[in-house]
Amino acid sequence: MLLANWLKTLLRSSRSSRITSRPGNTSRSQRSHRRTLRASAEILEDRTLLTTAIPTVPDLIGAFDTGDSADDNVTNKSTPAFIGDAAAGSTVEIFANGVSVGTTVALSPSGTYVISSSTLADGSYDITATADDGVSGVSDPSSALALTIDTVAPNVPSVPDLSSASDSGTADTDDLTNDTTPTLSGTSEAGIHVELTSDEDGLVGTASADGSGNWSITTSALSEDDHSLTATAKDIAGNTSTASAALVVTIDATSPAAPAIPDLATASDTGNDSDNITSDDTPTINGTAEADTSIELLSGSTSLGTTTADVSGNWSITTGALAETVHNLTATSTDAA
Structure with a gap:
């Protein structure tokens, strides 16, 4: 706009300073110059006034x-x-x-x-x-x-692994635990978001893999059941990998029922076979409990032996040598979890 105004001023100036070849006449070159200035001013003014506004950033x-x-x-x-x-x-x-x-x-x-x-x-x-x-x-x-x-899905994570600290019971590799919020770990692409899912409880935890691709998730509370746990990876664009192969983890947080009162075996009950008085200092004690549970026989707080109840729940323990005294015998039962 300023340039257009300048050209108009120049045009007016050209009118007042025109050169005449004779009185009353304007030279041909002067007239041509005026026409050029007028056209330039009109074009520049039109362009300056009517430029379309620039849109905002998309x-x-x-x-x-x-x-x-x-x-x-x-x-x-x-x-x-x-x-x-x-x-x-x-x-x-x-x-x-x-x-x-x-x-x-x-x-x-x-x-x-x-x-x-x-x-x-x-x-x-x-x-x-x-x-x-x-x-x-x-x-x-x-x-x-x-x-x-970014439309490319990340690589499939490894199969989740139950940590040994969360794998309670008699074996730390049987994936049987009484821990309802176990910790699982695995590997995936470095820095990626990992989701852990149970076929029973749905999404049970998330984590971000570290710079080496390692991840660890402590789950939300899991129901007492067999859980097929899988891991998926999700990148920042929202692409999700195929689920990993499943790890089956059994959650068993319920203690077994208390065993029946131990019973002195008839063959070890010398004299009257129902008075629990015997001269046998290595007696055999029988009982029943939940099938396949681990049984410990105690005299007070002293362990006298262990065994495993059979599929019918029956168990039998022959003790080591006992002192001549009254022994209050009890049994405890522990399951595999």
Whole structure:
């Protein structure tokens, strides 16, 4: 606009200082100069006054910003949609690294535009927009939105492994435990989000793998049951891997029923065979308990021997040499968990 005004001033000045070849006449070169200045001023004034406003920076619509963060502009959608503002009624065009990928018309009177792009390959893009109001031509490009397209799922994590500290009972490798919030570990891609799922209880824990790909999850409370536990990996774009192979873990937090009162075997009950008085200092004691549980026979707090109840729950222990005194015998039962 300032340049146009300057040219107009120059034009007026040319009128007052024109050179005449004779009184009352203007030279041919002077007239041509005036016409050129007038045309230049009109063109520049028209261009300056009617330039289309530059649109706002395109913004990735939230539903297309996949993954854990809704504002990192990383997505697994290959045809993302954008929203912004431009001159009402203008034609808006968006570009990915300078290549046109979509057009629309800005709404009137708000000027809001929404554009879905054509298919974009995986990679990084600068997304810009231009507007054309149909009168003065296309605006300059907007500032750029940095966008990342990632549609590739991460690698499958390893099979989860129950930690030895959580594998209670007689064996620390049988995946049978009384710990209802056990710790499991595994490996995956470095830095990736890992989810642990039970076929019985659903999602039971999450973690981020460290720089070496190692992860560890202490679960939420698991129901008493057999659980097929699998791990999946999820990247920042929201792509999820196939589930790992399953680890079957049995949760048993219920103590077995107390065994029946120990009974002195008839063959060890010398004299009257029901008075529990015997001259046998290594007597045999019988009893019943839950099938397959581990039985310990005690005299007070002193262990006299252990065994395993059979499938019917019957057990029998022959003690070591006992002192001549009264012995109060009890039995405890421990299951495999």
